Amino acid sequence: MLAPLFLLALSSVVSAIPVKRAQPTDWMQANIGLLGSRPLINIAIPGSHDAGMSQINSGTAFSNAANTQTQTLSIGGQLSAGSRYFDIRPVIADGLYSTGHYSDVTQIGSWQGSNGESIADVISDINSFTSSNNELIIINLSHAYDTDAGNSDYPIFTQAQWDALFEQLLGINHLYIDPNPTTVDLTTVTLATFISSSPAVVVVVQPDDTIDLGTYASQGFYQYSQLNAYNEYSDTATLSTMESGQLAELAAQRATPTQTYFLLSWTLTQDTVQVLGLGDSILTLADEAVPALYTALPPALSTNTYPNILFIDNFQNDGQMVDLAMTINTNYAS
Ligand SMILES: *[C@@H]1O[C@H](CO)[C@@H](O)[C@H](O)[C@H]1NC(C)=O
Numbered sequence: 001m002l003a004p005l006f007l008l009a010l011s012s013v014v015s016a017i018p019v020k021r022a023q024p025t026d027w028m029q030a031n032i033g034l035l036g037s038r039p040l041i042n043i044a045i046p047g048s049h050d051a052g053m054s055q056i057n058s059g060t061a062f063s064n065a066a067n068t069q070t071q072t073l074s075i076g077g078q079l080s081a082g083s084r085y086f087d088i089r090p091v092i093a094d095g096l097y098s099t100g101h102y103s104d105v106t107q108i109g110s111w112q113g114s115n116g117e118s119i120a121d122v123i124s125d126i127n128s129f130t131s132s133n134n135e136l137i138i139i140n141l142s143h144a145y146d147t148d149a150g151n152s153d154y155p156i157f158t159q160a161q162w163d164a165l166f167e168q169l170l171g172i173n174h175l176y177i178d179p180n181p182t183t184v185d186l187t188t189v190t191l192a193t194f195i196s197s198s199p200a201v202v203v204v205v206q207p208d209d210t211i212d213l214g215t216y217a218s219q220g221f222y223q224y225s226q227l228n229a230y231n232e233y234s235d236t237a238t239l240s241t242m243e244s245g246q247l248a249e250l251a252a253q254r255a256t257p258t259q260t261y262f263l264l265s266w267t268l269t270q271d272t273v274q275v276l277g278l279g280d281s282i283l284t285l286a287d288e289a290v291p292a293l294y295t296a297l298p299p300a301l302s303t304n305t306y307p308n309i310l311f312i313d314n315f316q317n318d319g320q321m322v323d324l325a326m327t328i329n330t331n332y333a334s
Contacts, residue, residue, distance in 0.1 A: 021318075021319035021322075022319060022322075022323050022326070023082070023319060023322045023323065023326055025080055025082075025133060026133040026134060026135055027082055027135075027322050027326065028045075028084070028134075028135045028136060028191065028195060029133070029134045029135060029195065031326065031329070032191065032192060032195070032196070034329065034330065035191045035329060036190065036191050036192030036196065037190055037191075037192060038190060038191060038333070038334075039187060039188045039189060039190050040186060040187045040188075040189060040190075040191070040227075040261065040308065041187040041188065041257070041258055041261050041308065042257055042258075042333050042334065043191060043308065043329060043333060044306060044307060044308055044309075044310060044324075044325040044328035044329055044333060045084040045085055045136075045138075045308065045309060045310070045325055046082055046083050046084060046085070046309075046310045046312070046315070046321035046322060046324075046325050047083055047084065047085030047086065047087070047138075047263070047309045047310060047311045047312070048071060048078050048083045048085070048086050048087065048311070048312070048313075048315045049070055049071075049087050049265075049267050049311055049312060049313050050070035050071065050087055050089060050099075050101050050116075050313070051070075051071060051075060051078060051083070051086040051087050051088055051099070051315075052071075052075065052088055052089065052098075052099020052100075052101075052116035052117040052122060053068060053069050053070040053071050053099065053101045053114070053116040053117075054069070054070075054071040054072055054073055054074050054075075054077070054078075054116060054117060055074070055116050055117055056068060056069055056114045056115075056116065057098065057114070057115045057116065057117075057118075058093065058094075058114065058115050059112075059113055059114030059115060060102075060110070060111065060112045060113060060114070060151055061112070062105070062108075062112045063112050063113050063114045064114075064277065065114075065281070065283075066277055066281035066282070066283075067270060067274070067275045067276075067277065067281070067282065068101040068113055068114040068116075068282070069101075069114075069116075069281070069282060069283060070101065070282050070283070070286070070313045070314070071313065071314060071315060072283065072314055072316075073315060073316070073317060074117060074121070074125055075117060075121070075122050075125040075126065076125035076126075076128060076129060077317065078315045079125065079126070079129040079133075079135075079137070080129070080317065081315055081316065081317035081318075081319075081321070081322075082319070082321055082322035082325075083315050083321070084135065084136060084137055084138060085137075085138045085140070085263075085309050085311070086137070086138065086139050086140065087140050087142070087311070088122065088139050088140065088141055088142075089101060089102075089141075089142060089143040089144070090119060090141055090143075090144045090157075090165055091115060091144065091145050091146070091147050092145075092146045092147060092148055092157075092161060093115045093147050093148065094148065095148065096118065096119075096120075097118070097119035097120075097164075097165055097168055098115040098116065098117070098118045098119060099115065099116040099117050099118070099119065099122065100113055100114065100115045100116065100143075100145065100147065101113050101114055101116065102114075102143070102145055102147065102154065104154075105275075107272075109152065110151045110152055111145070111147070111151040111152075111153070111154045112151070113147075115147075119165070119168060119169070120168070123168070123169065123171045123172055126172055126173075126201060127171075127172065127173045130173055130174050130199035130201065131173075133199060134195050134197075134198060134199045135195060135199055135200075136176075136191060136194045136195050136199070136200050136201075136202070137199070137200070137201045137202070138201075138202045138204065138227070139201065139202065139203045139204070140204050140224075140227075141165075141203065141204065141205045141206060142206040143206075144156055144157040144161075144162070144165070144206070145157070146158075146161060157211075159210065159211060159212065162205075162211055163214070163216075166213075166216040166219075166221060169203060169221075170216075170219060170220075172201050172203070172220070173199075173201075174198055174199045174200055174201050175200075175201050175202075175203065175219060175220025175221075176194055176200035176201060176202050176220055177218065177219065177220055181217055181218045181222070182217050182218070184222075184226060185226060185228075186202060186204075186222060186226050186227040187227060187228070187261045201220065202220070202222060202227070203220055203221045203222065204221075204222045204223070204224055204226065204227045205221055205222065205223065205224070206224060227261065228261060229260075229261045229262070229263045229308070229309065230249070230253045230260045230261065230262050230263060231263040231265060231311075232249060232265060233265040233267060233269065234246060234265065234267075234268075234269070235269050236268065236269060237268050237269060237270055237271045237274060237280070237285060238268075239268065239288055239289060239292055242266070242267075242268055242289065243292060243296050246264055246265060246266060247296065247297075247300045249262075250262060250264060250300060250305060250306075250307055251300070251305060254304070254305045254306065254307070255304060255305065256304055257303070257304055257306075257333065257334075261308050262307045262308050262309070263307065263308065263309040263311050264297070264307035264309065264310055264311060265311050266289055266290070266293050266310065266311055266312050267285075267286070267289060267311065267312060267313050268282075268285035268286070268288065268289050268313075269285075270282060270285065282313060283313070283314050285313070286312065286313035286314035287314060289312070289313070290312050290313075290314065290316070293310070293312065293324070294320060294324060297310075297324065298327070301328060301331075301332045302332060303332050303333075303334065305332075306328045306332045306333055307328070310324060310325060
């Protein structure tokens with residue numbers, strides 16, 4: 001009878017010891033010996049969905065934290081926690097550039113949503129992180145709307161509005177400028193090329209026939225086609241449907257290690273009732289989805305088949321996403 005009691009006591013002591021994170025904050029640099037010679041298409045990294053939405057600063061009448069908040073850590077907090085790919089949705093709100101999370105609610109004929117971290121804060125978070133970490137950071141800009149235009153129909157950014165955003169984003173230190181900036185396929189560039197001697201920040205911008213990167217194309221801004229990811233969300237609030245859907249797409253899109261640059265979109269999407277506030281918030285859905293990733297993904301991995309971006313809501317500072325990416329990088333990718 002003593003043994004079980006002893007084990008019980010021991011296990012409570014063990015669980016009180018703080019978990020030591022397996023990987024340091026600058027996990028890419030710490031593993032540069034393993035990863036440096038690999039192109040991005042053979043590396044797995046964690047990423048953040050709707051990354052600016054850790055704060056709800058202002059928004060429309062029917063928006064609230066439950067239906068627009070996707071993260072609880074700031075961009076700086078997510079960087080420290082290991083995320084390296086950021087889905088940033090820029091909006092203009094009260095004349096300033098902010099991140100936002102908006103959708104066109106056709107049932108009521110209006111756009112609804114909220115604003116998150118300001119673009120100014122995103123820039124200062126990135127710069128403070130890169131001042132002491134030689135890491136690669138990828139920013140993906142999309143869903144750019146002028147919310148000052150009235151919410152019956154938010155217009156997408158004009159060329160002038162994009163240019164003013166690019167001008168502000170030039171405040172990001174260490175923007176990566178490739179020797180062939182307009183033709184490079186970034187998925188073929190090795191990690192050491194980006195970060196052997198300094199941090200590197202890559203900004204990819206949603207293609208739109210009317211938008212021209214102009215001179216910004218040689219200053220660290222790239223077209224989506226230059227980091228051409230397979231990126232399809234499952235559009236369901238049901239975990240099992242999302243899981244089987246994403247794993248089927250992984251198997252189909254990554255039958256070989258160079259077939260596609262693959263983003264595993266491990267997020268749940270609220271159904272209409274949940275958006276209205278009856279049921280789970282986005283963060284509650286994330287807390288169901290993220291732990292399932294750690295058990296569902298490993299059996300689907302092989303040396304041919306693994307994702308490049310592990311993309312989630314509510315990115316936590318518990319080291320688990322970096323551990324999973326490094327398990328892939330160590331045991332499957334090469
Ligand atoms: C950037 O985001 C857009 C919109 O969500 C997506 O279509 C595209 O695949 C993304 N690019 C990358 C490199 O993930």
